Amino acid sequence: MKNYQHTVKDRFLKYVTIDTTADPNSTTFPSSMKQKDLAKVLVEELKAIGIDNAEMDEWGYVFASIPSNSPKNDIPKICFCAHMDTAPDCSGTNVKPIVHPKWDGTDIILPDDNNQIVSSKKHGYLAEKIGDDIITASGLTLLGADDKAGVACIMDYAHYVMNNPTYLHGDIKILFTPDEEVGRGVDHLDMDRLSADYGYTLDGGALGSIEDESFSADAVTIEINGVSAHPGYAKNKLVNALKVASDFIDQLPKDAWSPETTENREGFVHPVSVNGIMEKTTIKFIIRDHVTSKLVEYENRLEGLLNDTVAKYPGVTATFKAVEQYRNMKEIIKEVPFVTDYAIEAMERVGVTPKPVIIRGGTDGSRLSFMGLPCPNLFTGEMAIHSKHEYVSVQDMEKAVKTMIEIISIWEEKA
Numbered sequence: 029m030k031n032y033q034h035t036v037k038d039r040f041l042k043y044v045t046i047d048t049t050a051d052p053n054s055t056t057f058p059s060s061m062k063q064k065d066l067a068k069v070l071v072e073e074l075k076a077i078g079i080d081n082a083e084m085d086e087w088g089y090v091f092a093s094i095p096s097n098s099p100k101n102d103i104p105k106i107c108f109c110a111h112m113d114t115a116p117d118c119s120g121t122n123v124k125p126i127v128h129p130k131w132d133g134t135d136i137i138l139p140d141d142n143n144q145i146v147s148s149k150k151h152g153y154l155a156e157k158i159g160d161d162i163i164t165a166s167g168l169t170l171l172g173a174d175d176k177a178g179v180a181c182i183m184d185y186a187h188y189v190m191n192n193p194t195y196l197h198g199d200i201k202i203l204f205t206p207d208e209e210v211g212r213g214v215d216h217l218d219m220d221r222l223s224a225d226y227g228y229t230l231d232g233g234a235l236g237s238i239e240d241e242s243f244s245a246d247a248v249t250i251e252i253n254g255v256s257a258h259p260g261y262a263k264n265k266l267v268n269a270l271k272v273a274s275d276f277i278d279q280l281p282k283d284a285w286s287p288e289t290t291e292n293r294e295g296f297v298h299p300v301s302v303n304g305i306m307e308k309t310t311i312k313f314i315i316r317d318h319v320t321s322k323l324v325e326y327e328n329r330l331e332g333l334l335n336d337t338v339a340k341y342p343g344v345t346a347t348f349k350a351v352e353q354y355r356n357m358k359e360i361i362k363e364v365p366f367v368t369d370y371a372i373e374a375m376e377r378v379g380v381t382p383k384p385v386i387i388r389g390g391t392d393g394s395r396l397s398f399m400g401l402p403c404p405n406l407f408t409g410e411m412a413i414h415s416k417h418e419y420v421s422v423q424d425m426e427k428a429v430k431t432m433i434e435i436i437s438i439w440e441e442k443a
Contacts, residue, residue, distance in 0.1 A: 035187050036425045040163070040180035041125050043069075044172040049120040050113040050209045057216055058088040058113070058206035066112045066179075070204055073183060078190045082202075087216040088112075090204035093223075094189055096197060103198025103443040106436060107224035107401065108185065109392055110178030110231060111208035114170060117414040124166040127422075131162040138167030138416070146417045153234050153411055154419065161422040171418035173410035178230030179204060181408055181425055185432045197436045198443065201227075205392055211353055213392040219399055226367050227403040228435065229393040233411055235424045236380045240368045240404040241358040242387040242394045243295070244320040248313040248327060248350045250334060252276070255343040256307040267341050269309040273302060276337040277311070285326075293318050293386065297326050318356055318386065354390045357397040357404070364402050370442075371404060374434035380427055406431065 046066045051059040058064065067084045074082035074092045082092035090112075096103060114120040128136055133155070136146040144167040148155035154162075165171040182202055189195060201224040205213045208231075232239055254269030277299055283289055290296045295317025303310050315326050331348045338346045361367060372382040387394075393403035409424025 032188060032192070034184055034426050034429065036180045036184035036429055037127075037161070037422045039073075039183050040173075040176060040420070040425065041127070043176040043179055044123045044125050047121050047123070048113045048172075049116055050207050052116055052210045057212065059210055059212065060113070063113050063206040064088045067204065067206070070112075070179070070183065074186065074202070077187050079186065085218070085221070088206040089217060090202070091221060092186070092202040094186065094197070094200040094202075096199045097193065098196045098198055098440050098443070100198075100440065100443045103440055104225040105199040105201055105223060106439055107201035107203055107222060107227035107403075108182045108432060109203040109205065109227055109229045109396070109403070110182055111175045111205045111213055111392060112179060113206050113209050114172045114176070115174065115209040115414040118170040118416060119168065120170055120172055123169045123172055125171065126164050126166060128162040128164065130159055131157060133158045136162070136164055138164060141167035141416070144416050146412070146419055151412055151417065151419070157421045160424070162419055163422065164419045165416060167416055170413075170415060171420065173408070173418055173420040174413035175208065175231045175408070175410065177408035177410045177420050177425055181230050181428045181432065184429045188429065188433060195433070195437075196440050198440055200436060208392050214395045214399065217399070219401070222401070224401055226364070227393065227396060227401045228371065228432075229391050229396075229403055229405045230408050230428060231391050231393075232385070232405045232407040233409070233413075234383065235407055235409060235421075235427060236375055236383040237385045237407040238368060238371050238375070238382055238404055239385045239387045239391075240361045241318065242354070242356050242390045243316040243318055244323055244356045245353040245390055246315040246323050246327065246350050247353050248315055248330065248348065250311045250313070251347045252304075252309045252311070252338070253345045254307050254309070266306070267344050268306050269344070270304055270306060272337065272341050272344055273304065273309040273311055275340075276334055277302070279333045279337055295319075295322055295326065297330055314353075315350070316388075320355055320359070354394040355398055357394045357402075360397040361402050361404060367402050368404050370438045371406060371431070371435055373438055374431045377434045378427060378430040380431060
């Protein structure tokens, strides 16, 4: 790679200006049609570098394939995947990326809101990036490194492959997905069309991080039905569903069992929304643990708290519904550990210290693994995600591209 000029920075700076915010309240797929704006750009760019089969399907997925140029047969087909959408937790409209070249370690005061200060005191990883080219947003929006850093890395990798014909590789599959941030990223994915054997998502954080163990996740919806009455004549009649819901939520532990009180492999039960009126209130929860069997334990405990609360209010009824979201990818990847091992070896080849990380969340790779595509998650450098302080190191992204190059070389060598 001595003479290769990376394109990842310029691609990233372009992609983040395209608004692709997902909409959790939408019933369409993708949840916001503007995600297809980026998909169209990616298809055009893939074709421009010589990948003529690049296309977007009706759902907004982008597919592309680079055929093998190796004399070896039976090399597994490897997919690199990233998601195009950004999180709805922070505005992704009119993102203005700013490059801070050879960052000197001083606080980065974002110009459109001087109260937004990206500091190594608050972001410990940033202290390791002195001398790197750091990209932030301007202070009014998120940056979108999650996961446009991954998108840019894959595009730069594809550019490298198409411009280096002596680089030996098997079939390479490229996949860009919508709606990962709202948990629907692979809902309509045609696995036969993808036609890959193993994969890697590019959606991780710190340099060297590799994630092959995620949460298992369920969603719970609770509906509390109160007893309505005219408030002027409500004595001994009205039972307000909003107040019952508040009482129920107040029964949750204050010092455990929640995101704010857990870490590492500890699971949690987390109320994420409350919507309702006097007569009926709906509460939505997410349930998480690395041990799948614990989800049922948590749900039984939560339903018990609900029943105990409702029993205190005559005439009130409630429903409890749990739905599977995704499962711990480790349950699949442990059967094919070489998928992770090859990524670790690739990092070592390019001088990156591998850092196995447990995901306290999930990626498209969690669901892809259970759809027949074992799929660990690789670093991109995206940090402080879903916030106005989001940042990424250009050098981290370039190291991710180098790692991808070596991963495919290892698959080809070991075939």
